[in-house]
Amino acid sequence: MAPIRRLWLILPVLLVVLISGCQNAYGYINARWISEINLVYDSYEGDGAAASVTKHFTDGAIIKTVADAMNTSKRIPGVLDFDADFSMELLYGDGYKEEYILGLGQTEGNKGLLLSAEDTEKGYSISAENADKLRRLIFSRGNAAAARSEADGAAVETQGPVTLSRNDLFPVTGNKEFLNLQLLQGSYHENWSTASPLAGRSWSGQFRLALTNEAGEALGTFALSRHFPEELSFGDLFQIQFADYNGDGNPDFTIGQYGSGNGSLYKLFTLKANHTIEELPVEGADSGLFISSPDRYSVKLERIDGGFRASHYDNSVGKQIETAYRWNGTAFQRVAP
Structure with missing residues (x-):
C-alpha cells in the first residue's frame, strides 16, 4: 500500500471552526x-485508490451534537500540516453555506482537530469525549437515537419566569416601570470550556416580555416566542436598546437571534402608552432584519427622517451593504439609502 499521511492515524481530526466573513476569526455554530x-x-482501498462516500444529516439531535463539539473546541498554536479524510458543509435555513475540513479516525479515545476550509493553517482541538460522540454518530450511519442519547444531560430543564433582561423605562418614558425579558419554560445550559464568543450560559425555550411597575406588579405581557419562526435562545444577559423609529412618540426596540457568522436577525417592536407591545412590520424581513452588529440580542438602529438605516456584511461582494427604511403608516418600507 502506498504511504498515505492520514491524520486520523496520528491525531484524528474532527470538525472545523466557523470563520466569520468580516468579524471574529472564530465564530459560534448555532444548531x-x-x-x-x-x-x-x-x-x-488497499491499492491506494480513493472512493468517495457522501453522508447527509438533517436530524436536529445529530446537528446539535455536531455543533456542540465544534463550539467546545480549543485553538492549537502553530501552523498545521495534515491530510484529512472528510470535507464538511453546513447548510443554513436561509441558504447560507459554510465549508469545513473534517478528518475522523474510528479509534475512540483520541482528541480531534478542527479546521476551517478558508484557513487550514489554524487548528482547534476537540476533547476526546466529544470526538468519540461524533465518531459514534458518523460511523453508525448517523443514528438519531444515538444522537439524542449523547445529548442527554447537556441542559437543565427550567420553569420560569427567569429574567434575562431587566430594563428601567424611566429614562425612556418617564414612568417608573420596567420591561423584562423572561424565560417561561425551557432549558438552561452552561459551558465554560470553549473559546467561543458565546461561551458560558445559554437559555432556550419559550420567552415573553413583561411590563411591571416598581413593586413588580404586572402591567402587561407579550408572547415574544410567537413572533419568531424558531425556538428562541439567548447566550447572555443583555439590555434592550430603545429609540423612536416611526416618529409616533412611542419607544421602539429590537430583539435579535443568531443568523450566521456575519450577523443576527432582528425583529422590531414598539411599546405603547397603554402598556401593550406590538411588532412593527419591516418590508422584506418576515424572518427578521439581518444586521451585522456586536450587539447580538438588541441593537440600536441608525435613525433617519421617518425611519432607520441598517447594514450587514455581504460575503458575495465582500463589503458592508446599507439599507434604509421609512414608516409608511403601517410598515417600514425599504427606500434608497
Whole structure:
C-alpha cells in the first residue's frame, strides 16, 4: 500500500471552526439555524485508490451534537500540516453555506482537530469525549437515537419566569416601570470550556416580555416566542436598546437571534402608552432584519427622517451593504439609502 499521511492515524481530526466573513476569526455554530450537514468521505482501498462516500444529516439531535463539539473546541498554536479524510458543509435555513475540513479516525479515545476550509493553517482541538460522540454518530450511519442519547444531560430543564433582561423605562418614558425579558419554560445550559464568543450560559425555550411597575406588579405581557419562526435562545444577559423609529412618540426596540457568522436577525417592536407591545412590520424581513452588529440580542438602529438605516456584511461582494427604511403608516418600507 502506498504511504498515505492520514491524520486520523496520528491525531484524528474532527470538525472545523466557523470563520466569520468580516468579524471574529472564530465564530459560534448555532444548531437551530442549520438545516443540513453534508460529509464527503474519501476512503482509501488497499491499492491506494480513493472512493468517495457522501453522508447527509438533517436530524436536529445529530446537528446539535455536531455543533456542540465544534463550539467546545480549543485553538492549537502553530501552523498545521495534515491530510484529512472528510470535507464538511453546513447548510443554513436561509441558504447560507459554510465549508469545513473534517478528518475522523474510528479509534475512540483520541482528541480531534478542527479546521476551517478558508484557513487550514489554524487548528482547534476537540476533547476526546466529544470526538468519540461524533465518531459514534458518523460511523453508525448517523443514528438519531444515538444522537439524542449523547445529548442527554447537556441542559437543565427550567420553569420560569427567569429574567434575562431587566430594563428601567424611566429614562425612556418617564414612568417608573420596567420591561423584562423572561424565560417561561425551557432549558438552561452552561459551558465554560470553549473559546467561543458565546461561551458560558445559554437559555432556550419559550420567552415573553413583561411590563411591571416598581413593586413588580404586572402591567402587561407579550408572547415574544410567537413572533419568531424558531425556538428562541439567548447566550447572555443583555439590555434592550430603545429609540423612536416611526416618529409616533412611542419607544421602539429590537430583539435579535443568531443568523450566521456575519450577523443576527432582528425583529422590531414598539411599546405603547397603554402598556401593550406590538411588532412593527419591516418590508422584506418576515424572518427578521439581518444586521451585522456586536450587539447580538438588541441593537440600536441608525435613525433617519421617518425611519432607520441598517447594514450587514455581504460575503458575495465582500463589503458592508446599507439599507434604509421609512414608516409608511403601517410598515417600514425599504427606500434608497
